[in-house]
Amino acid sequence: MDLIKMTAHELKDKLESKEISSVDITKSYIDRIDKVESSVNAYITLTTTQALARAEEIDDKRAKGETLGSLAGITIGIKDNMCTKGIKTTCASKMLEDFVPPYNATVIDKLNNEGAVLLGKLNMDEFAMGSSNENSYFHKTMNPWDLTRVPGGSSGGSAAAVAANEAVFTLGSDTGGSIRQPAHYCGVVGMKPTYGTVSRYGLVAFASSLDQIGPLTKDVEDMALVLNAITGYDKLDSSSYNKKYEDFSENLKKDIKGKKVALPKEYFSDGIQPEIKEKVIDVAKKLEELGAIVEEVSMNMTDLALPAYYLISSAEASSNLARYDGVKYGYRAKNYDNLVDLYKQTRDEGFGKEVKRRIMLGTYALSSGYYDAYYKKAQQVRTLIKNEFDKVFEKYDIILTPTGPSTAFKIGEKINNPIEMYMNDICTVPINIAGVPALSMNCGFDSNNMPIGVQFISKAFNESTILQMAYAYEQNRDLPNITPQI
Amino acid sequence: MSYSDYEVVIGLEVHSELKTKTKIFCSCTTEFGGEPNTHCCPICTGMPGTLPKLNEKVVEYAIKAGLAMDCNINEFSKQDRKNYFYPDLPKAYQVSQYDLPLCYEGEIEIEVNGEMKKIRINRIHIEEDAGKLIHESGEGSIVDYNRCGVPLIEIVTEPDFRSSEDVRVFLEKLRTILLYADVSDCKMNEGSLRCDVNLSIRKKGETELGTRTEMKNMNSFNYAVKAIQYEAKRQIKVIENGDKVIQETRRWDESKGITVSMRSKEEAHDYRYFPEPDLMPIITSKERIEEIRSSLPEMPDSRVRRYVDEYKITEYDARLIAASRNMADYFEKAVIDVKNKKAVANWIITEIYSRLDEEQKEQAKIPFEPAVLTELVNLIEDGTISNSIGKKVFAECWETGKRPGEIVEEKGLKQISDDGQLQSLVKEVIDANPKAVNDYLSGKQAAIGALVGQMMKATKGKANPKMVNELLREAIGKLNN
Numbered sequence: 001m002d003l004i005k006m007t008a009h010e011l012k013d014k015l016e017s018k019e020i021s022s023v024d025i026t027k028s029y030i031d032r033i034d035k036v037e038s039s040v041n042a043y044i045t046l047t048t049t050q051a052l053a054r055a056e057e058i059d060d061k062r063a064k065g066e067t068l069g070s071l072a073g074i075t076i077g078i079k080d081n082m083c084t085k086g087i088k089t090t091c092a093s094k095m096l097e098d099f100v101p102p103y104n105a106t107v108i109d110k111l112n113n114e115g116a117v118l119l120g121k122l123n124m125d126e127f128a129m130g131s132s133n134e135n136s137y138f139h140k141t142m143n144p145w146d147l148t149r150v151p152g153g154s155s156g157g158s159a160a161a162v163a164a165n166e167a168v169f170t171l172g173s174d175t176g177g178s179i180r181q182p183a184h185y186c187g188v189v190g191m192k193p194t195y196g197t198v199s200r201y202g203l204v205a206f207a208s209s210l211d212q213i214g215p216l217t218k219d220v221e222d223m224a225l226v227l228n229a230i231t232g233y234d235k236l237d238s239s240s241y242n243k244k245y246e247d248f249s250e251n252l253k254k255d256i257k258g259k260k261v262a263l264p265k266e267y268f269s270d271g272i273q274p275e276i277k278e279k280v281i282d283v284a285k286k287l288e289e290l291g292a293i294v295e296e297v298s299m300n301m302t303d304l305a306l307p308a309y310y311l312i313s314s315a316e317a318s319s320n321l322a323r324y325d326g327v328k329y330g331y332r333a334k335n336y337d338n339l340v341d342l343y344k345q346t347r348d349e350g351f352g353k354e355v356k357r358r359i360m361l362g363t364y365a366l367s368s369g370y371y372d373a374y375y376k377k378a379q380q381v382r383t384l385i386k387n388e389f390d391k392v393f394e395k396y397d398i399i400l401t402p403t404g405p406s407t408a409f410k411i412g413e414k415i416n417n418p419i420e421m422y423m424n425d426i427c428t429v430p431i432n433i434a435g436v437p438a439l440s441m442n443c444g445f446d447s448n449n450m451p452i453g454v455q456f457i458s459k460a461f462n463e464s465t466i467l468q469m470a471y472a473y474e475q476n477r478d479l480p481n482i483t484p485q486i
Numbered sequence: 487m488s489y490s491d492y493e494v495v496i497g498l499e500v501h502s503e504l505k506t507k508t509k510i511f512c513s514c515t516t517e518f519g520g521e522p523n524t525h526c527c528p529i530c531t532g533m534p535g536t537l538p539k540l541n542e543k544v545v546e547y548a549i550k551a552g553l554a555m556d557c558n559i560n561e562f563s564k565q566d567r568k569n570y571f572y573p574d575l576p577k578a579y580q581v582s583q584y585d586l587p588l589c590y591e592g593e594i595e596i597e598v599n600g601e602m603k604k605i606r607i608n609r610i611h612i613e614e615d616a617g618k619l620i621h622e623s624g625e626g627s628i629v630d631y632n633r634c635g636v637p638l639i640e641i642v643t644e645p646d647f648r649s650s651e652d653v654r655v656f657l658e659k660l661r662t663i664l665l666y667a668d669v670s671d672c673k674m675n676e677g678s679l680r681c682d683v684n685l686s687i688r689k690k691g692e693t694e695l696g697t698r699t700e701m702k703n704m705n706s707f708n709y710a711v712k713a714i715q716y717e718a719k720r721q722i723k724v725i726e727n728g729d730k731v732i733q734e735t736r737r738w739d740e741s742k743g744i745t746v747s748m749r750s751k752e753e754a755h756d757y758r759y760f761p762e763p764d765l766m767p768i769i770t771s772k773e774r775i776e777e778i779r780s781s782l783p784e785m786p787d788s789r790v791r792r793y794v795d796e797y798k799i800t801e802y803d804a805r806l807i808a809a810s811r812n813m814a815d816y817f818e819k820a821v822i823d824v825k826n827k828k829a830v831a832n833w834i835i836t837e838i839y840s841r842l843d844e845e846q847k848e849q850a851k852i853p854f855e856p857a858v859l860t861e862l863v864n865l866i867e868d869g870t871i872s873n874s875i876g877k878k879v880f881a882e883c884w885e886t887g888k889r890p891g892e893i894v895e896e897k898g899l900k901q902i903s904d905d906g907q908l909q910s911l912v913k914e915v916i917d918a919n920p921k922a923v924n925d926y927l928s929g930k931q932a933a934i935g936a937l938v939g940q941m942m943k944a945t946k947g948k949a950n951p952k953m954v955n956e957l958l959r960e961a962i963g964k965l966n967n
Contacts, residue, residue, distance in 0.1 A: 083535045096534065103528050105535060204534040208763035237537050238765050316763055319569050322578030323532050327629070343571055366569070366758035375760060 022073030072115030105202020123157030152182030177428025184453025199234030257291030318362030403453035511538030552589025812850035
């Protein structure tokens with residue numbers, strides 16, 4: 001029995017039938033991390049000692065017959081931009097290298113309540129800005145399918161850890177594709193729920209109006225399980241949506257007959273790797289076989305999403321990251337002449353290149369005299385994009401697209417060309433702009449045996465339809481029997 | 487050219503702290519003071535990952551203040567970030583309001599030197615206060631975040647002031663209104679009311695505004711008045727010398743009595759305002775606005791009119807009483823069962839005010855209930871005691887808290903209005919004071935006073951003075967015949 005290959009729902013069954021213990025699972029994962037972490041580098045901070053103690057505690061409770069949470073004993077990893085009380089939360093930045101939060105993010109409290117066992121904090125692009133994990137201050141994370149390639153980003157550590165079986169599932173954050181793109185590169189399931197579904201309290205902000213926490217899992221059933229644990233209204237987050245959230249596992253296995261699927265032709269343009277287009281079309285065909293109705297549609301605003309995204313996200317980031325000034329916490333420059341110099345030196349030394357690039361871009365976009373031409377215009381485009389999605393969803397249940405224009409690229413290949421790097425987000429950013437939910441899952445491999453992701457998009461608060469479609473596809477897909485290199 | 491050829495044009499931005507129990511975006515206390523950094527949490531210190539949650543009371547109080555100043559209320563309002571770096575601002579932005587403030591276009595009427603004048607309110611918006619820098623020698627500067635996130639309203643006026651006196655009267659009126667609305671303690675020494683002054687000058691008769699300077703953070707009405715007087719003269723001197731006024735921010739140096747340049751327009755911040763993405767728009771329904779309006783007490787101007795019209799007291803007296811909501815409320819309770827409302831007002835303005843300092847007046851710190859004053863006034867009105875005995879009874883009430891009727895009874899202070907009893911005393915007094923009687927008879931009207939005094943002395947002040955007067959005149963009149 002290879003515990004590390006099992007999904008959360010499989011482990012749950014075995015834990016409940018007492019075939020295995022939480023300590024068994026945790027030990028298997030610690031062994032696995034010992035074995036592969038040096039080549040994958042998914043984690044920034046490991047908490048394996050605390051994890052074992054926690055597993056023992058859960059086993060004790062189980063032995064005593066106490067009620068346990070829905071994720072009791074399941075070993076997980078968390079992207080290092082979610083605050084964990086007493087555990088370093090670095091955002092992969094020199095600026096927060098030694099930052100230990102005095103409080104837990106709401107999602108951390110929720111996972112703790114459900115009995116999840118934290119193995120560690122995962123690598124990412126600095127402050128979640130990037131598509132390759134190459135912007136981490138600490139180290140690069142490798143793609144478990146090919147260690148010379150990037151795992152994607154910014155939740156690269158979260159995707160790589162699941163693909164390399166270094167965690168049963170992980171949490172990432174997605175501002176413009178930061179969960180889905182690495183899920184696509186690493187062949188796992190990744191979902192960005194509807195904006196407002198998962199509390200952002202304790203998620204270190206990149207772009208507040210776009211950031212959303214979501215899970216990366218081994219299969220769709222696990223996705224539903226984890227979503228059940230982390231969604232819900234939180235009075236600490238004003239953007240959190242106050243409603244009763246459904247049980248995502250309940251309708252998972254429902255028939256998808258008659259569901260209407262839209263294929264927007266703008267997502268199948270020349271810029272998309274031909275093998276990706278092929279595989280996504282294959283998914284559409286499979287869904288048709290299962291009784292869904294597939295039609296081609298046009299979404300004219302698609303091209304506008306990327307520039308609007310980079311203006312809005314950078315503008316918000318320039319303000320959100322202003323607090324890192326060396327005064328209160330985090331890095332402070334050693335040498336400075338006066339207050340302004342303290343700010344300048346601290347921020348110059350504490351932030352990486354990409355973060356500085358976005359702060360400058362965002363500051364410019366918000367500056368007096370430029371606001372109307374950039375930030376305001378981008379917000380107007382945002383409304384148009386939202387309206388376009390709404391319109392498609394009047395007729396369709398799901399929009400099906402590739403998750404990204406290419407599969408995982410080589411480490412170093414795009415790091416010196418920001419524009420090319422930004423193009424990786426072309427299929428994912430419109431979803432954040434519209435605030436709707438989307439899931440990426442594996443639908444095949446390219447000629448280099450690198451995973452290809454397909455993206456299921458639905459209207460706001462319609463995660464359950466996405467999960468149903470994705471589950472139906474997962475149960476019926478024919479994938480070659482290949483596994484990660486690691 | 488002289489100073490009198492110029493006109494001063496002033497607009498104000500007044501910051502007032504709202505008296506909510508907790509801060510604007512977290513549940514920390516707003517209590518003043520406390521050891522540095524003890525009234526704060528991860529939210530108000532802007533720790534990574536924290537989010538603001540708007541305190542509903544802040545919205546309610548701000549709208550209430552707006553309604554008290556005849557403002558319109560934006561049913562759709564939002565909050566914005568004002569970005570700038572300073573160590574007392576932990577997030578490096580202040581959550582404020584930019585283009586959709588909660589309240590707009592109101593007005594406050596003031597009376598300056600007998601003339602009525604309307605000061606237009608441009609807007610009132612909500613925002614969070616910053617912390618405090620403490621500069622200690624040797625240790626460098628330290629920051630106290632206790633103030634961070636204390637809710638403020640900023641009241642922005644139109645440039646409708648033409649003198650420092652206008653400003654002083656306005657600030658006092660504004661303070662009264664805020665106290666009436668019960669939304670701020672307006673304690674200047676705790677910084678809960680402070681203002682920025684925008685000032686320019688122009689030749690009389692000109693319609694274009696001159697270049698203005700801004701003076702920041704005046705936390706005393708006196709400083710504001712002095713700073714305005716100084717700055718107006720300074721600007722006139724600049725113009726008279728053929729120079730131009732530079733648009734800049736200046737600071738009032740109280741010890742030197744001058745304003746000093748802080749930074750010019752070129753060095754001014756670009757605040758890069760944009761909508762605060764962590765907070766949802768503030769939507770207030772018409773019903774809610776009306777509900778808040780109905781929770782407002784009657785405002786001072788309206789009370790003054792009513793006191794003059796219904797209670798027949800002078801406008802001057804009415805203003806003295808209406809200056810404090812607590813005192814006005816006390817007054818209104820005390821007059822309910824009294825016919826002569828003016829008498830109640832007199833007691834308050836003379837006897838009560840002389841015993842209270844400004845703050846006590848504000849809070850109507852009176853050691854007895856309004857009903858006690860009612861009782862006292864009625865004892866005088868119905869002739870049970872005289873006015874002068876009333877003063878003694880009042881003093882006793884103030885000291886002991888006893889009821890006036892009780893004191894009168896205990897000490898036998900009832901006025902002597904018995905005709906027979908007084909008649910015999912009159913006779914005695916006339917017999918014992920022939921000089922005074924003669925003086926009176928020879929035309930010295932004032933001499934009657936001495937005789938009245940003797941009557942009072944003999945009755946320990948209890949004789950009904952009106953009757954004594956009449957009886958004395960009558961008796962002496964008879965002598966003459």
